[in-house]
Amino acid sequence: MNRILRWAQTxxxxxxxxxxxxxxxxxxxEEAIRGKLxxxxxKSGVIEFVRAMRPFRCxxxxxxxxxxxxxxxxxxxxxxxxxxxxxxxxxxxxxxYSQTATDFIDYDLVAMSLQ
Numbered sequence: 165m166n167r168i169l170r171w172a173q174t175x176x177x178x179x180x181x182x183x184x185x186x187x188x189x190x191x192x193x194e195e196a197i198r199g200k201l202x203x204x205x206x207k208s209g210v211i212e213f214v215r216a217m218r219p220f221r222c223x224x225x226x227x228x229x230x231x232x233x234x235x236x237x238x239x240x241x242x243x244x245x246x247x248x249x250x251x252x253x254x255x256x257x258x259x260x261y262s263q264t265a266t267d268f269i270d271y272d273l274v275a276m277s278l279q
Contacts, residue, residue, distance in 0.1 A: 187235045188217065190246050190265035197248070197261065207256040214248075227252050242269050 200213055207229065214222050214231045221232040233246040245266040251259045 188233055189235065190244060190263065193217070193246060194263055201258060203258055203260065205258040207252050210250050210258055242267055
């Protein structure tokens with residue numbers, strides 16, 4: 165039984181490590197957007213970029229596209245709630261964007277770790 169528990173714990177740690185390695189933080193997202201989506205980028209290019217960043221949700225409202233990520237931080241106790249709103253002109257070219265990020269604590273995970 166002890167051997168099975170150690171195996172499960174090792175597998176869990178490996179999976180968590182893989183998840184953390186692919187997580188996005190607000191600073192990295194901001195740098196990626198600035199580097200890849202200058203003003204004037206076509207809306208289709210913005211949507212393609214956003215989808216490649218694997219958001220929780222992406223919605224097209226015509227002259228506005230919203231993208232929402234919920235990402236765990238490195239400690240797996242806190243999470244990021246990231247919302248980016250892209251605004252487009254009449255020719256579907258990017259005018260500007262805004263990003264809001266909120267850091268929150270996952271109290272369920274904290275409670276589980278105390279047991």
